[in-house]
Amino acid sequence: MNSPKKPLSFAISYALFVALAPVQAATIGPVDVSSEAGDLLVLDNDQVSFTGKGAAVRVVGGQNEFIGTTMDIHATAGGPNDAVTGLQVQGGGRGTLQGSTIKASGYFGDGASASGAGSHVQLGQTDITTDGARGRGVMVNQGSSAQIIGGTVTTTGLMADGLSAMGAGSTISASGTSVSTAGNAAYAVRAQQGARIKLNNVSATAHGQTAAIAITGTDSVVTADGVTAQSDGAQGVEMQEGRLEFSNGSIQAKTDGILIRPSSPNGGGTAVVRNSQVLSQTGNGINLDAKGASLELYESQISAKGDNGSAIWMPGSDSHADVHDSQLETWGTQAAAVDNRAGIFQMDGGRVVTHGDSSHGLYASTDVIGGQSGAPRATFDVMNVVIETFGVGSVGALARLGGTRMVLSDSQLLTHGDLSHGLLVSGDDASLQTTRTNVVTEGNSAYGLSVSNNATADLTDTHIETAGEKAYGLVSQATIAGITNQLDLTDSTVVAHDSSALRVSGGSLLSHLTHSSLVGRSADQPATAVWITDGANGLAADLVRLDSDHSFIDGDVLVEGGALQLSLNNQSRLEGTVNDTTGHSSLSLDDSSTWLMRGDSSVGQLTNKGSVEFATPAASDFMRLKVAGDLQGDGQYIMNTDLGALRGDRLEVGGQVTGNNQLLVRNSGAEPSGGGQKLLLIDSQGGVGDFTLTNRGQEVDVGTYRYTLQRDDSASGQSQWSLVNITEQLSTAASAAINSSALATLRDTWDAERGSLIQRLGDVRGDGHDEGVWMRSYGHEQQLDNGAGRHFTQNLNGVQVGVDGRVARSNGSLILGGLAGYSHANRSFNGEGSGKLESYYIGAYATYLDDSGWYTDSLLTLNRWSTRFDVDATDGKRVSGKTHSNGAGLSVETGKRLDFSHGWFVEPQAQLSALYGGGDRYRLSNDMRVDADDGISTQLRGGALVGRQMRLEGDIAIQPYLKAGWIQDLSARNQVKTNDVSSHPDGNGGGWYAGAGIAAAIGRSQHLYADVETSDSSTQKRPWALNIGYRLAW
DSSP: OOOOGGGGGGHHHHHGGGGGGOOOOOOOOOOEEEOSEEEEEEEESSSEEEEEEEEEEEESSSTTTEEEEEEEEEESSTTTTEEEEEEEEEETTTEEEEOOOEEESSSSSSSEESTTOEEEEEEOOEEEEEETTOOOOOEEEETEEEESSSSEEESSTTOOOOOEEEEEEOOOEEEEEEEOOTTOOOOOOEEEEOOOOOOOOEEEOSSSSSSEEEESTTTEEEEEEEEEEEEEOOOOEEESSSEEESSOOOOEESOOEEEEEESSTOOOEEEEESOOOEEESSOSEEEEETTTTTEEEEEEEEEETTTTTTEEEEETTTOOEEEEEOOOOOEESSOEEEEESSSSEEEEEEEEHHHHHHHHTEEEEEEOOSOSOOOOOOEEEEEEEEEEESTTOSSSSSESSSTTTEEEEEEEEEEOOOTOOEEOOOOOOOOOEEEEEEEEEEEOOOOSEEEEEEEEEEEEEEEEOSSSOOOOOOOEEOOHHHHHOEEEESEEEETTEEOOSSEEEEEEEEEEEESSSEEEETEEEOOOOEEEEEEEEEEEEEEEEEEEEEEEEEEEEEEEEEEEEEESSSEEESOEEESHHHHHHEEEEEEOEEEEEOEEEEEEEEEEEEEEEEEOOSTTOOEEEESSSOSSOOEEEEEEEETTTTTTTTEEEESSSSEEEEEEEESSSSSOTTTTTEEEEEEESOSOOEEOOGGGGGOOOTTEEEEEEEEEEOTOEEEEEEEEEEEEEEEEHHHHHHHHHHHHHHHHHHHHHHHHHHHHHHHHHTOOSSEEEEEEEEEEEEOOOSSOOOOEEEEEEEEEEEEEEEETTTEEEEEEEEEEEEEEEEOOOTTEEEEEEEEEEEEEEEEEEETEEEEEEEEEEEEEEEEEEEETTSSSHHHHHHEEEEEEEEEEEEOOEEEGGGGGGEEEEEEEEEEEEEEEEEOOOOOEEEEEEEEEEEEEEEEEOOEEEEEETTOOOEEEEEEEEEEEEEEEOEEETTTEEOOBOOOOOEEEEEEEEEEEETTTTTEEHHHHHHHEEEEEEEEEEEEEEEEEEO
């Protein structure tokens, strides 16, 4: 044992301390270092045992210090009211223990304590145990401090805190230490009245009914890094004001993980948690119960395992939670990841997850229990967060009662259970706002959004999708009378896969859609988009005003209660039926909006400045629109008919018609059964308005012929509009089919091909060579009129190639050859559409040239024609048809060339030709049947050429010429049936032709040809025809 030093020997003793060899351990009584002159006591490997009242080791005064190494200190109370301390430092003194143990027994039996400014206790790898009531492990107060490195602190008594700091300026620093308490009201770590405690890699465990860490007082602070805090029977951290800074650790608690409880009228208390886990078994992860309590949470996980628990619970008025990149999770029933009753919750990044039934993700309500001053408000401002619920009846985000406000942006909500709505807002002054957010519900009766009891919801760039049965996309409802909810959508979509997109169940609703869509589905088919009905609680539906601005409603509108005022504006579109069973609703369309009616509909009032279109019916299922009151506006109506069956859509107006309405009628390709038939389309009670056909030419294509609209006014004031037949006016499709399949049209095409070759034979007769190959190209503009279809124009061009040889005869020569060619024609049906023809042909030809000047040209071709046309019926619908046919042509021409002086010549000629065109049968896209008979066309042509042969220098020679004549078509008629109605296009008639050309020889073996021609007849006009050619001979 080292003996206590007297003041005079202090300096010598201190200087020799490090050189002294330890003596054998001894047990001594209480140690007191309290010299007024200053003293240092160093003990090594000694045991101090004290029983009584006071301290086993006592250091008093800033001039005194105690240092003990490998000490074993026992302090035992002498009586029930005797307070003892293992190591006590006061008045600015210092006490240090290294590798030691302290055991204090008895009431107020502290292990180590420091009191007074400057007093300091330093413990290294020291184990402290206390077992009495109020026996604290380490206690500092009145501005003193303690530093603990390693070791353990264990207490077992009532109100026996492990580490306790009290008063401004008092501090404890612990690193690598294990602290545990077993008694009730015994905190493992406790900072009070402005004290500060810093923990690093510390384990703090409270086994009794007490928090592991407690903070009391405005300026009290606990800073924890890498700390494990556990309470077996109470909170992990309990705060009354003060500040907690908790990082890189974990908190596990029986009840609340962190509780900031009320302590004064001013409230307060701040918890800052970073990169940590907080787990509550039966309570809340973090409880902001105090007025003005605040939480800052970063990259952490907060979990509540029990029923009725929350990851974050905010009953304190003006409380505030700021959460970043964290996960908030609950597992019990009737829980909420965040339950906010009177504060402001902000979150950026992370996840919110609940697993139990009736457990909501975000819950805002102002039904606070307790003395909240003023009107409480609960608000959420959440962005970049994923919210997911798994239980039955678990809402993703909920705001209820006045003063609640829920704001979500750039987030996702997913609910899996039945009755688990994505969003819910209810109550006066309760509001919900979403931006760039996706909401998906999977369960039955799980609404995307529910709005009730005068609440307001505003969705921007939000997508809502529901999958379950009766899982309505949007729901507006009321539980009391006199309710008007507000629901606005901007750049948003709502899709209900097995229910209505919007259901109003009692009360009123004001809703505005801007650049948004409502889609109701059932088994992937269109269903009800909007459903208005009385509430199940007996509250009647009232006024529902739905304003659509550049938006889309896909599905039926069903009004079973109240009155709907639906307005479609700025290119809005409704696709579905409207069934107004109350007769009190109204529908209005501006001049840019449309309604596609997919089934029988009814509405009280209709104001149409846009377009109401009856959808194309399936089979013969035509539709009826009933307007109970007046029909107003200057809009368009698009209706369907099948005059073959005398059936069609119908508009019935119970009131009067006003405005100048337009009517577009689409008919099937079916043929009426007889002439003079009539089909009623519109029935009204009169009025100053009218209907005008907007079909092209104010005529309707009906099978082969056309119909027009007729108005009939009765003596009683009723007005009706019906379709009636126009005799002998072909429909668009019939005219195009007749023109395309007419023999005369094929003949005009063949004339262009044949005429080019006949000219070629005329050129080759005089070149004197035995063999050659050649190519010619041609182009024609033809204006055709066959007397059945309407006149049309075709521009035709093509190319021919051939080879031939000369055979000498006794009185002349014979030229034999073969050819192949291709032609392409573009047809214009006079503003009704266009068509195309492709012609492929091969042929053989022979020319006999007599020495006397007479000649005979003959030609035989085999042809294959492919025809296609696309025309627009008078209702604007495209009708297409295509067909193929075969044919053969024969032409014989004879004449004589008369030569005169100076190279002049005259060549009279006559030609007879015949073309056979095969028949064809085909069906048009509108179901019209076309049956064209075959036929033979014959033609006689007579005329003459006048020209001059001029030889230039060398082997260059030119032969310009003029020509003229008459063409007479002897027969060009066949029968074309459209829906069994016969037409007989006829190309018979005659007319003149005239032209000019030139043939040139460039050297002895190369020849060029060019020819231009025009003609006019009763069935064909050719403003121009051009042929050019080249021949290489040898």
